[in-house]
Structure formats: C-alpha cells, structure tokens
Amino acid sequence: MQSTITIPQGWKYPRFTLRQRAEQGLIIGIKYYPNDSFLAHEYGEGWRYIVMPDINSIEEENHLENEIELLTPQELRAEIQAEIEKCLRQLELLNYELKTIPGIVINS
Incomplete structure (x- = not known):
C-alpha cells in the first residue's frame, strides 16, 4: 500500500520528495x-527539507527549498551504481562466510 500525503489548501506543493538524492545529501x-x-515570521514561509548528508552519519541538516540542488542524471547514476557495487561486494563476502561454515555430520 502506498502512503498518501494531503497538503492543506493554500499551501504550495513541495518541489522535492522524501528519499530524493540531492547534492546536499538524502x-x-x-x-x-x-x-x-510564528516560525514563518521568524524564518520565512515555505518548505524546509531535512537532509542526511551521509548515509552513515547521525547528522542531519535543514535546508530551504531554494538551497536544494538535485544531482544530475549522471551523478545520480554514478551514486546508485557505487551503492550497487558495494552491496554486491558485501554479498560476495557473506557467501564466502557461508561456504566456510563446516557441515554437520550425523552418524547413524
């Protein structure tokens, strides 16, 4: 089931979505x-995006909508390909570990 989000009437729609990759992070x-x-009077009306600069970090940053720059298609492709290769190496290591587990011999 896909989640849906309702934007209240009068609010602009956000330019970006959750899990989009940007130059600033995820x-x-x-x-x-x-x-x-009150917050709009203090900081300005509009969307703020919470971004995790590094997937292995506990840090998060807040960015205004006009500060977000999406990755180019080439950058996005390279980033995803690097993740795939990392996962494939991890799978190879796990498969190797499985093969090194001694089998159980049952004497009858």
Missing part, C-alpha cells in the same frame, strides 16, 4: 512553515 524529512505561523 532528503529524509519535509516540514512547512505556513505564512501565519
């Missing part, structure tokens, strides 16, 4: 400051 959250809120 988008892991989105929040909106409506124009009549």
Whole structure:
C-alpha cells in the first residue's frame, strides 16, 4: 500500500520528495512553515527539507527549498551504481562466510 500525503489548501506543493538524492545529501524529512505561523515570521514561509548528508552519519541538516540542488542524471547514476557495487561486494563476502561454515555430520 502506498502512503498518501494531503497538503492543506493554500499551501504550495513541495518541489522535492522524501528519499530524493540531492547534492546536499538524502532528503529524509519535509516540514512547512505556513505564512501565519510564528516560525514563518521568524524564518520565512515555505518548505524546509531535512537532509542526511551521509548515509552513515547521525547528522542531519535543514535546508530551504531554494538551497536544494538535485544531482544530475549522471551523478545520480554514478551514486546508485557505487551503492550497487558495494552491496554486491558485501554479498560476495557473506557467501564466502557461508561456504566456510563446516557441515554437520550425523552418524547413524
């Protein structure tokens, strides 16, 4: 089942979605400051994106919508290919570990 999100009437739609890869990192959250809120008066109305700069980091950053730059198709392809290769190496190592487990011999 796919999740759906309802945007309240009067709010602009976000330009980016969860799990999109940007130059700043992976988008892991989105929040909106409506124009009549305290936060909008302090920081400006609009969407804020929570980005994890590195998948192995506990750090997260907040970026305004106009600060987000998506990866080019070539950069995105290279990043995904590198992840695939990393996973394939991990699978090879795990398969090797499986093969080194001694078999159980049952004497009857």
